[in-house]
Amino acid sequence: MSKPIPYPADVRAKGWRFELDHEKIEQSATWALAPPELRPWLLMLWMTAWKQTPCGTLDDDDALIAARIGMPLKTFQKHRGTLRRGWWCADDGRLYHDTITQFVIDMMTRRRKESDRKALSRAKTPLGVPPLSRGTTAGLHPESDTGTGTGTGKEETTTTSRTTAGEVVGDQQSPTKAGEVCRAIKAKKVADVNPSSPELIALIAKGVPVETFEAAAEICAKATPPKGFAYLLGIVKRQLGEAAVIASGAGMPTKPWDADRPSIEAKGVELGLGKWNEHDLSEKRERFDQYTARVRHLVEGGRHVTIDTPFGMAHH
Numbered sequence: 001m002s003k004p005i006p007y008p009a010d011v012r013a014k015g016w017r018f019e020l021d022h023e024k025i026e027q028s029a030t031w032a033l034a035p036p037e038l039r040p041w042l043l044m045l046w047m048t049a050w051k052q053t054p055c056g057t058l059d060d061d062d063a064l065i066a067a068r069i070g071m072p073l074k075t076f077q078k079h080r081g082t083l084r085r086g087w088w089c090a091d092d093g094r095l096y097h098d099t100i101t102q103f104v105i106d107m108m109t110r111r112r113k114e115s116d117r118k119a120l121s122r123a124k125t126p127l128g129v130p131p132l133s134r135g136t137t138a139g140l141h142p143e144s145d146t147g148t149g150t151g152t153g154k155e156e157t158t159t160t161s162r163t164t165a166g167e168v169v170g171d172q173q174s175p176t177k178a179g180e181v182c183r184a185i186k187a188k189k190v191a192d193v194n195p196s197s198p199e200l201i202a203l204i205a206k207g208v209p210v211e212t213f214e215a216a217a218e219i220c221a222k223a224t225p226p227k228g229f230a231y232l233l234g235i236v237k238r239q240l241g242e243a244a245v246i247a248s249g250a251g252m253p254t255k256p257w258d259a260d261r262p263s264i265e266a267k268g269v270e271l272g273l274g275k276w277n278e279h280d281l282s283e284k285r286e287r288f289d290q291y292t293a294r295v296r297h298l299v300e301g302g303r304h305v306t307i308d309t310p311f312g313m314a315h316h
Contacts, residue, residue: 005090006101011054016107018050030085044069056100060089098269119234177204181213188217192229199233271298
């Protein structure tokens with residue numbers, strides 16, 4: 001039975017470096033079982049998978065895998081059991097490896113944190129105020145408008161442009177969606193709005209409702225210190241991305257986690273234990289019921305002292 005894909009199908013490395021943990025590799029069972037001449041090929045599998053789309057996957061096709069890493073097909077088939085050890089097929093028909101999957105998820109998390117950090121940095125930077133023709137409200141927030149003239153010619157053009165962007169001019173309100181969203185955000189005490197923001201317009205075009213912006217504005221207003229418009233957009237973009245992951249079905253359980261071996265192992269992978277090592281034939285090997293008990297212990301809030309290595313399990 002195939003498993004759900006662990007992350008969206010369009011995830012790519014986009015230049016993100018793939019770093020190997022030499023200590024984990026040397027502790028792994030697969031590395032120990034592989035003859036020295038085969039070990040470089042194991043690393044080639046990883047590096048090749050990292051450059052695929054989605055990131056960290058391989059085609060479920062021996063001939064294609066061999067061609068991608070530059071290995072003769074006969075050699076690949078001879079060592080197939082070792083080379084494909086730890087790889088499993090997901091619903092999309094591609095091969096995933098628990099350790100590389102965790103690398104990809106870590107990469108996505110760090111990218112999101114970096115995006116949030118940049119959004120917060122932008123929020124702390126005062127917005128520049130563009131030149132203002134006397135008698136118009138262009139370039140000013142409504143609470144700082146000091147224009148008193150009526151204006152003609154170029155001034156009228158500037159006023160019309162600002163109205164199109166969704167601001168308030170005199171007693172007339174623009175009916176644009178961006179203007180509506182900005183007014184709702186300001187009502188929640190986030191003042192530094194910008195209805196001309198490309199990010200705001202793009203989010204509105206994706207169908208994000210006003211209520212979502214209002215909820216994000218409440219989070220910003222309650223923060224200490226309060227966050228600004230750029231941070232608010234970062235919250236909405238992150239929520240939109242998480243909604244896309246949920247909609248794709250990634251990680252969504254369809255049955256109890258302890259229904260059968262695949263579901264138990266899937267929960268073990270999710271919690272960082274990896275799969276049950278059925279290839280361990282030593283006297284002290286862990287039985288599947290003992291593995292299940294460890295998973296259950298973590299599900300119920302316990303702690304574990306086992307880490308998942310690149311090609312197997314290492315106990316600490």
